[in-house]
Amino acid sequence: MKNYKVGVLGATGAVGQKFIRLLEDHPWFTVTAIGASERSAGKPYHEAAHWIEDISIPENVKNQIVKTCDPKAMGDVDFVFSGLDAAVAGGLELEIAKAGIPVITNARNYRREAHVPLLVPEVNPGHIEMIKKQSYTAENKGFIVTNPNCVCVPLTLSLKPLADAFGIESIVVTSMQAVSGAGYPGVPSLDIMGNVMPHIGGEEEKIMWEPQKVLGTLQNDGTVKNAGIPIHASAYRVPVLEGHLLSVLVKLGKKNVSLEAAKEAYANWVSPIAHHQLPSSPEHPVKLMENVFFPQPRLHAYSAKGMQVSVGKLRKAGVYDFAYTALGHNTIRGAAGGAVLNAELLVAEGYL
Numbered sequence: 001m002k003n004y005k006v007g008v009l010g011a012t013g014a015v016g017q018k019f020i021r022l023l024e025d026h027p028w029f030t031v032t033a034i035g036a037s038e039r040s041a042g043k044p045y046h047e048a049a050h051w052i053e054d055i056s057i058p059e060n061v062k063n064q065i066v067k068t069c070d071p072k073a074m075g076d077v078d079f080v081f082s083g084l085d086a087a088v089a090g091g092l093e094l095e096i097a098k099a100g101i102p103v104i105t106n107a108r109n110y111r112r113e114a115h116v117p118l119l120v121p122e123v124n125p126g127h128i129e130m131i132k133k134q135s136y137t138a139e140n141k142g143f144i145v146t147n148p149n150c151v152c153v154p155l156t157l158s159l160k161p162l163a164d165a166f167g168i169e170s171i172v173v174t175s176m177q178a179v180s181g182a183g184y185p186g187v188p189s190l191d192i193m194g195n196v197m198p199h200i201g202g203e204e205e206k207i208m209w210e211p212q213k214v215l216g217t218l219q220n221d222g223t224v225k226n227a228g229i230p231i232h233a234s235a236y237r238v239p240v241l242e243g244h245l246l247s248v249l250v251k252l253g254k255k256n257v258s259l260e261a262a263k264e265a266y267a268n269w270v271s272p273i274a275h276h277q278l279p280s281s282p283e284h285p286v287k288l289m290e291n292v293f294f295p296q297p298r299l300h301a302y303s304a305k306g307m308q309v310s311v312g313k314l315r316k317a318g319v320y321d322f323a324y325t326a327l328g329h330n331t332i333r334g335a336a337g338g339a340v341l342n343a344e345l346l347v348a349e350g351y352l
């Protein structure tokens with residue numbers, strides 16, 4: 001297997017630091033360029049980044065000099081990961097793609113573009129083909145692949161076994177989101193300590209729209225027909241460090257599904273990318289737990305190195321068909337780890 005030289009844009013931020021951590025020992029990818037703002041450029045990484053991970057800064061990047069995020073500064077990388085602030089990601093990522101460097105990004109800017117995949121590898125791997133219709137460069141060397149919002153990932157992954165077995169008619173979801181979801185320095189401590197904030201700007205709208213594309217159908221013209229599932233979302237910020245917990249109510253396409261059949265759907269579900277055996281792919285991307293006190297962010301956010309979505313309290317609901325709790329690590333499965341898995345799938349399917 002070829003070893004790929006990769007750049008990380010926004011390497012100093014909360015998601016950027018997760019990239020640095022996840023790529024430390026990656027068997028296929030080596031970080032050879034790190035980019036951030038003019039404030040950080042020119043400094044060694046350990047001085048530029050306000051390191052918030054609970055391990056030491058990996059030796060391979062500790063003394064690398066932070067660059068700006070333009071294509072020249074990235075040197076001869078094979079592709080870049082982006083954890084850029086959405087306020088600047090649009091222009092910078094486009095410049096990189098137009099220079100012929102593939103961009104695998106967490107930022108929201110291109111998620112709704114007609115030919116840009118919004119990819120959760122175990123949910124909609126076929127959408128990867130949309131890349132073929134992109135035209136950032138003449139020979140399509142530079143393309144853009146996005147991963148969804150950190151709630152959309154655990155929501156769609158936790159729904160997938162039910163969607164495959166019975167179809168989905170409508171969803172009500174309430175997310176209890178960790179403070180790390182707001183980046184660094186994030187939510188003021190006086191707002192969140194011992195408190196819950198009942199609104200996160202722009203979040204509910206993203207949670208209602210993004211699953212439509214992820215669960216949508218790829219058409220012959222390389223665009224996705226959105227799923228058109230009615231979704232109502234409420235997003236709350238809670239005093240948790242890592243891991244977004246979701247309370248989900250789901251109405252199924254098939255009527256009178258028993259609880260046993262719903263549990264079997266989770267037990268029997270096989271990830272459509274399992275055959276690739278990708279380095280970051282957990283054996284069980286979705287795990288149904290029987291203990292009604294599970295999952296909990298503190299206990300389960302790091303399940304399967306943060307790549308597993310845990311589902312619990314699956315039960316018949318008073319309204320709709322079923323209710324359950326889902327948990328996903330927001331900066332790993334919902335951001336950097338999801339992007340690394342996207343890149344691994346792109347390699348396995350010959351796009352990189």
Ligand SMILES: NC(=O)c1ccc[n+]([C@@H]2O[C@H](COP(=O)([O-])OP(=O)(O)OC[C@H]3O[C@@H](n4cnc5c(N)ncnc54)[C@H](OP(=O)(O)O)[C@@H]3O)[C@@H](O)[C@H]2O)c1
Pocket residue numbers: 009010011012013014015016035036037038039040041069082083084085086088089106107108148149150180181182183184185330331334335
């Ligand atoms: N946190 C999550 O759970 C999560 C989940 C999914 C997706 N996302 C998305 O991922 C992206 C990063 O989020 P985050 O939480 O890591 O944010 P963050 O902690 O605020 O980090 C932002 C990064 O962008 C860089 N940046 C800011 N302005 C720049 C400029 N003008 N030129 C170049 N670089 C610039 C910063 O560099 P400096 O340090 O030099 O300022 C920093 O590295 C966002 O688009 C966010 O919406 C986040």
